[in-house]
Amino acid sequence: MRALVWTAVGRMEIKDVPKPIPQPGWVVMRVKYTGVCGSDIGGFLGKNELRRPPLIMGHEFTGIVEEAGPGVPKEYIGRLFTVNPIIGCGHCRYCRSGLKNLCVMRKIIGIDYPGAYAEYVAVPVDNLYPVSDPVKGALAEPLATSLRAVRLSGVSLGDSVLVIGAGPVGSLAIKLLNIGGIKDITAIDINANRLEWARRWGASKTLSTTGEEALKTIRELYPEGFDAVIDAVGSTDTRRLAINTVRRGGRVVFVGLHDNETSIPGNLIVRGEIEIKGSFSYTDEDFRRAVNIIESGLLDPREGWVDIRPLEKGQETFTELAGTETKYVKIMLTPGE
Ligand SMILES: [Zn+2]
Ligand SMILES: [Zn+2]
Incomplete structure (x- = not known):
């Protein structure tokens, strides 16, 4: 063959x-x-x-x-x-x-x-x-990966969410958040085409900057920080950005795997009681739900x-x-x- x-x-x-x-x-x-x-x-x-x-x-x-x-x-x-x-x-x-x-x-x-x-x-x-x-x-498979990250973020109606990276995992996470009734969604990516899809799928704000510049813009828009941040990239830059932009007591989900080792602001996590959760692939239950969403025509x-x-x-x-x-x-x- x-x-x-x-x-x-x-x-x-x-x-x-x-x-x-x-x-x-x-x-x-x-x-x-x-x-x-x-x-x-x-x-x-x-x-x-x-x-x-x-x-x-x-x-x-x-x-x-x-x-x-x-x-x-x-x-x-x-x-x-x-x-x-x-x-x-x-x-x-x-x-x-x-x-x-x-x-x-x-x-x-x-x-x-x-x-x-x-x-x-x-x-x-x-x-x-x-x-x-x-x-x-x-x-179904990429959707299940996004679905697990969204479930582990623990978001509920009225929350603000930042999704870093609008590749398949990030974009599908935005789509799922939107289906789930979350309307305050910010997406970050350096690819303008993908940000366009992020907007169509429910991102209310999009940013094409990274690092310090992105942090400055977000601090102006969300002085308290986001209720939840999903990092679908996994670089030093994006993991730091996630921790720096989540609110005190908020939750960060790491699903991207770009860099094996990254340095993160540890004291900020302690003083802000920030929760950090890894999300890896999906369980059978996530996969079943993803298939169900696809079969529903969403x-x-x-x-x-x-x-x-x-x-x-x-x-x-x-x-x-x-x-x-x-x-x-x-x-x-x-x-x-
Ligand atoms: Zn895959
Ligand atoms: Zn086993």
Whole structure:
């Protein structure tokens, strides 16, 4: 089968690789659409310690089940599904309490197993979620990531929220906040196209500055600070900005993973009793809710924020997304429509 393989830092190549064979409890799907994730871009650039080449990445996808492994009912064959790509061990304290995103033994399709930038992908049947639209369904995974960050921010009606970074995770967080009735949303990004989508999706204010300049503007607009701040970037600059702009007793959610180590104003956290919460991927419950929101028709990719390209455009797509100019919130690759 054809697959887009990440062969070295900065290099994506179309290769002919063996088609997967379904193991017991697994299925093989014919891939429809696979979203390109910021974490894949981090891998491509050699900045993600979990990913090692050669690797078929791709963990945001839909496909049609074509083969069922031993123990899987044949009824699955021919149906369209999206996939939760996280596979927990099933036995540890985290898996047992519904937090398989924290499982130490967890494996991820597209990182530990071959992913969906290919004609076919193998996945456990337990990770399938039926969907009605192959493009919308491929948005369930990034939406679930944003949904967890929004849930952990603890916001409620009437709160003010700052979202730093209007890439897929930040933009979808804005959309979810808006759906949830939060109207006082400020978005920061250096990409003007993405700020435009942030505005359309519910950001009442947008800022295209960073660092000290952004801090100065925010202090004028929100002298007390925001009730909650979601940092969907994760650099030293943005983590500091988040802590410096949240109100005393407010909550900061770190969901971006740009820099491994960053320095943060510790005494401000102590004196302001600021809560800081990490948010990593999603639980099964977050994923279920994300699928439910998509099936409710609350996201419309036909608005023009999703671009669909053939797998063969992998190299140029990854290069485009590694820059700051892209016009799209999400780009998807397909092995053939
Ligand atoms: Zn992702
Ligand atoms: Zn586990």
